[in-house]
Amino acid sequence: MNTVVSSSNISVYIHVPFCRQKCSYCDFLSWPQHEEAIPAYVDDLVREINLYRGVLAERQVSTVFFGGGTPSLLAGPEIRMILDAITSAASMLPDAEITLEANPETLWEEKVMQYAESGINRLSIGLQSTHQHLLQFLGRMHTVDDFYKSVEWARNAGINNINGDLIFGIPGQKLQEWKESLLDVAALKLPHLSSYGLTYEEGTPLTTQMEENRFKPVDEEHEWMMFRHGIQWLQSKGYHHYEISNFAMTGFECRHNINYWKNLEYIGLGAGAHGFINGVRTENAKSLRAYQRMIYSNEKPIVIRQKVSRNTSISETCFLGLRMREGISNKAFLNRYGTSLSDVYPVEIPRLIESGLLESVDGSIRLTEKGIDLSNQVFIAFLLDE
Ligand code: SF4
Numbered sequence: 001m002n003t004v005v006s007s008s009n010i011s012v013y014i015h016v017p018f019c020r021q022k023c024s025y026c027d028f029l030s031w032p033q034h035e036e037a038i039p040a041y042v043d044d045l046v047r048e049i050n051l052y053r054g055v056l057a058e059r060q061v062s063t064v065f066f067g068g069g070t071p072s073l074l075a076g077p078e079i080r081m082i083l084d085a086i087t088s089a090a091s092m093l094p095d096a097e098i099t100l101e102a103n104p105e106t107l108w109e110e111k112v113m114q115y116a117e118s119g120i121n122r123l124s125i126g127l128q129s130t131h132q133h134l135l136q137f138l139g140r141m142h143t144v145d146d147f148y149k150s151v152e153w154a155r156n157a158g159i160n161n162i163n164g165d166l167i168f169g170i171p172g173q174k175l176q177e178w179k180e181s182l183l184d185v186a187a188l189k190l191p192h193l194s195s196y197g198l199t200y201e202e203g204t205p206l207t208t209q210m211e212e213n214r215f216k217p218v219d220e221e222h223e224w225m226m227f228r229h230g231i232q233w234l235q236s237k238g239y240h241h242y243e244i245s246n247f248a249m250t251g252f253e254c255r256h257n258i259n260y261w262k263n264l265e266y267i268g269l270g271a272g273a274h275g276f277i278n279g280v281r282t283e284n285a286k287s288l289r290a291y292q293r294m295i296y297s298n299e300k301p302i303v304i305r306q307k308v309s310r311n312t313s314i315s316e317t318c319f320l321g322l323r324m325r326e327g328i329s330n331k332a333f334l335n336r337y338g339t340s341l342s343d344v345y346p347v348e349i350p351r352l353i354e355s356g357l358l359e360s361v362d363g364s365i366r367l368t369e370k371g372i373d374l375s376n377q378v379f380i381a382f383l384l385d386e
Pocket of ligand 1: 018019021022023026027028030068069070103126
C-alpha cells in the first residue's frame with residue numbers, strides 16, 4: 001500500500017534562526033546576536049527556494065510560515081525577496097495564508113506596513129504574559145506595551161489575522177494573573193490565541209536554575225487549573241478550541257498548522273528546518289556554516305532523509321490528528337490508507353472509548369475532555385510497531 005500523500009497543494013516553512021537574546025526556557029534553534037548574518041542568510045534562502053523549483057512547479061502553495069527564532073528581525077524588503085522567490089518558483093493560491101512570527105520588541109509601524117505590502121497576511125506575536133515580572137522571569141525582551149503597539153500597527157497595516165502566544169504555569173504566576181492575561185488579550189479581540197504550558201527543556205538556563213532549586217516550579221494541579229480555566233474562559237468568549245493548545249474565532253484557525261496536524265506535506269527551508277515531501281521526512285543542516293556550504297554547492301542542505309513507513313505514517317496521522325478537536329475522520333483515514341481505523345486499532349479504540357478518553361462523533365474519533373488532560377496516554381496507544 002502506498003502511503004505517499006499526493007496533493008497539489010503544499011505548505012512552506014521558513015526557519016529564521018536568529019534572536020536578539022535567548023529566552024531562558026527556549027531550546028529552539030536560534031542564535032542570539034548574529035543579526036549581521038541575516039542579509040547573507042536571506043540570499044541563501046532564495047537559493048534554497050530555487051533548488052526546490054522542481055517540487056514547487058508541480059504544486060500550489062497554500063500556506064507560508066516564517067518561524068524561528070525571530071523572523072521579525074528580517075526587514076520588509078528581505079521578506080519580499082523570499083516571497084518573490086517562492087512566487088517565481090510556484091503558483092501561490094490567491095488566498096494563501098502567509099504568517100510571520102514576530103516578537104514585539106523588533107517591530108515598528110513602518111516595518112509592519114512593509115510586511116503587509118510584501119504579502120504577510122497573518123502575524124503571530126509572542127506575548128506570553130501581560131505581567132511584566134513574568135516576562136522578565138522568562139527572559140523576554142519586550143514590554144506588555146510593545147505588544148499592544150504591535151497589534152495596533154498590524155491592524156493599521158490591514159493585517160487583522162493576528163495570533164497572540166501565551167504561556168501558563170510560569171513559576172510565581174498566580175491563577176489570577178493568568179486570568180488577567182487572558183482577559184487582556186481577549187479584550188483586544190485577537191482572532192487567534194495559542195496557550196502553552198511552560199516546559200523545562202534539557203540544557204536551557206531555566207532547567208538548570210530549577211535543578212539548582214533557584215525557584216519552585218508550579219505544581220501540576222495549579223498548572224492544570226490554569227489550562228482548564230483557559231479552555232473554559234476562552235470558549236465562553238466565543239473562541240473555538242480547535243486544537244489542544246490553540247483557540248480561534250471561526251475562520252481564523254491556522255491553516256499552516258492544520259496542515260501539520262493532518263500530516264500533510266510541507267517544504268522546510270533554512271538551517272535546521274524539517275520538511276515532509278513525497279513520503280520522506282527531511283532535516284536541514286543545523287549549523288549555519290554547514291547549511292551555507294551545501295547551498296553554495298548547489299545542493300539541498302538536507303542532512304537527514306527518512307522514508308516514512310506505512311505504520312509510522314498511520315501512527316503520526318493518528319496522534320497528530322487527535323490533537324485537533326475535530327479528531328480523525330474515519331472516511332479520510334480509509335481514503336488515505338485503504339483500511340479502516342477500527343481494523344488497525346481493533347482493541348485500542350474500544351478500550352480508550354470505554355475508559356472515557358476517546359469518543360466517536362459524526363464519523364470521527366476524537367479526544368474527550370478527559371482525553372485532552374491525558375492526551376499523551378492516548379497518543380501512546382496509537383503507536384504501531386515498525
Ligand atoms: S524569541 Fe522565541 S525563539 Fe527566540 S529565544 Fe525567545 S522563545 Fe526562543
